[in-house]
Amino acid sequence: MDWIISEYGEADIITFATPIYNGNITHYLQKMTKRFLPTALPWLVEDGETTRHPSRYERKPQKSILIATAGFPDHQAFNIAKALFPLSLHITLPASQIIADPDGVIYLQDFIDAVHKAAKLLVQREAINPSLVEKLNVQYSAEMKQMIREQANKYFEANLEG
Numbered sequence: 459m460d461w462i463i464s465e466y467g468e469a470d471i472i473t474f475a476t477p478i479y480n481g482n483i484t485h486y487l488q489k490m491t492k493r494f495l496p497t498a499l500p501w502l503v504e505d506g507e508t509t510r511h512p513s514r515y516e517r518k519p520q521k522s523i524l525i526a527t528a529g530f531p532d533h534q535a536f537n538i539a540k541a542l543f544p545l546s547l548h549i550t551l552p553a554s555q556i557i558a559d560p561d562g563v564i565y566l567q568d569f570i571d572a573v574h575k576a577a578k579l580l581v582q583r584e585a586i587n588p589s590l591v592e593k594l595n596v597q598y599s600a601e602m603k604q605m606i607r608e609q610a611n612k613y614f615e616a617n618l619e620g
């Protein structure tokens with residue numbers, strides 16, 4: 459954590475990335491975020507209608523990003539991850555396995571372009587508008603979800619015994 463915490467203070471952009479396991483972020487990321495606790499002081503201060511710890515360090519304004527992938531095609535897969543990182547820009551890809559398929563890459567081209575565009579804007583410290591944010595969080599139609607389920611089940615039928 460020594461180098462992570464010192465780099466963290468210097469960084470302009472912090473990126474957290476995780477696959478969704480059992481509806482949650484990985485334990486690696488949970489452990490890391492818990493170990494950030496010493497960067498806060500123990501005092502409880504009022505913040506709007508809630509309470510927070512003040513930062514131990516003078517911090518420059520930073521942006522943070524949460525990148526998450528899931529196996530299910532439903533956006534609900536990210537509910538916990540998004541709630542844990544409410545201040546981050548969310549980039550979420552359900553049924554991320556489809557990106558390994560050339561047809562999936564074509565289907566996700568809008569998402570891929572949006573990620574590149576958002577990355578450039580972040581580095582240039584420019585605002586990311588709500589329509590771009592929407593493209594960064596893939597939502598499949600009911601038909602597409604059904605196709606994803608069928609494709610996955612076909613794969614399991616062909617590759618699992620019994």
Ligand SMILES: Cc1cc2nc3c(=O)[nH]c(=O)nc-3n(C[C@H](O)[C@H](O)[C@H](O)COP(=O)(O)O)c2cc1C
Nearest residue numbers: 477478479480481482527528529530531535554555
């Ligand atoms: C132990 C385990 C638990 C998982 N739980 C979920 C889950 O609750 N919801 C979901 O949508 N995907 C789940 N997945 C699928 C992963 O999210 C998916 O494989 C991952 O995002 C793809 O990234 P990877 O290639 O790094 O595994 C799970 C995968 C594993 C191995």
